[in-house]
Amino acid sequence: MLSRSLTDDAELRALEPWRAPEFAAHVAAAQEHLLRWLPWGASAAEVDGAEKLLQRYADAQARGEGRILGIWVGDKLVGGVLFRVWDQAMGNCELGVWLAPEAVGRGLITRASTEMIDWAFRVRGMHRVEWRCATGNTRSSAVARRLGMTKEGVLREAAPLHGVRHDIEVWAVLASEWPRSGLGIRPEA
Numbered sequence: 001m002l003s004r005s006l007t008d009d010a011e012l013r014a015l016e017p018w019r020a021p022e023f024a025a026h027v028a029a030a031q032e033h034l035l036r037w038l039p040w041g042a043s044a045a046e047v048d049g050a051e052k053l054l055q056r057y058a059d060a061q062a063r064g065e066g067r068i069l070g071i072w073v074g075d076k077l078v079g080g081v082l083f084r085v086w087d088q089a090m091g092n093c094e095l096g097v098w099l100a101p102e103a104v105g106r107g108l109i110t111r112a113s114t115e116m117i118d119w120a121f122r123v124r125g126m127h128r129v130e131w132r133c134a135t136g137n138t139r140s141s142a143v144a145r146r147l148g149m150t151k152e153g154v155l156r157e158a159a160p161l162h163g164v165r166h167d168i169e170v171w172a173v174l175a176s177e178w179p180r181s182g183l184g185i186r187p188e189a
């Protein structure tokens with residue numbers, strides 16, 4: 001897949017190491033919004049850190065163990081989706097997401113996540129896709145819910161971020177539950 005249309009003006013494309021300068025500039029511009037919830041929000045704002053992160057995902061993808069894709073609106077990188085964890089033998093993976101603040105509220109992440117989950121189940125034969133978010137990250141948990149995931153529990157104080165240990169919600173959807181009739185994608189957008 002080189003690109004996949006999400007809406008009239010938004011596309012999902014491979015986010016490869018050669019795009020590190022563009023990725024770093026995007027993360028730097030959105031940093032205030034991203035830093036609150038993303039552990040890599042600081043390091044990826046520098047080209048060197050961005051390149052390391054993208055290379056790590058490129059290496060994982062070459063091993064068949066994960067991937068990262070960006071979302072572009074026109075020519076502007078505005079966010080992305082990634083498989084942070086991929087365990088083919090166990091059939092489990094974990095999806096992560098982010099958006100620049102100006103791209104929030106359009107359903108882009110719900111759409112992009114739907115493509116990723118569909119690929120994990122239908123193409124790669126995975127059994128379970130997980131979603132983890134801090135308890136206070138209500139926009140993130142709203143996406144998990146919209147995707148038809150079930151909240152399975154809370155890992156208490158599991159993630160230190162900026163000196164605070166956050167409770168982490170674990171959400172998941174199983175291949176046998178996909179796609180759910182309640183999938184919250186509005187077809188008009």
Ligand SMILES: CC(C)(COP(=O)(O)OP(=O)(O)OC[C@H]1O[C@@H](n2cnc3c(N)ncnc32)[C@H](O)[C@@H]1OP(=O)(O)O)[C@@H](O)C(=O)NCCC(=O)NCCS
Nearest residue numbers: 037098099104105106107108109110133139140185186189
């Ligand atoms: C988490 C994050 C990606 C969610 O972004 P989002 O824009 O709320 O999610 P979506 O792109 O799926 O958009 C959903 C919103 O668009 C609206 N929408 C508009 N058209 C839509 C459509 N066709 N389909 C679905 N939703 C649509 C929804 O109603 C919803 O808005 P609302 O919550 O105000 O009701 C974003 O808040 C973010 O980047 N946060 C910082 C980084 C982060 O927390 N990452 C996750 C770590 S766990």
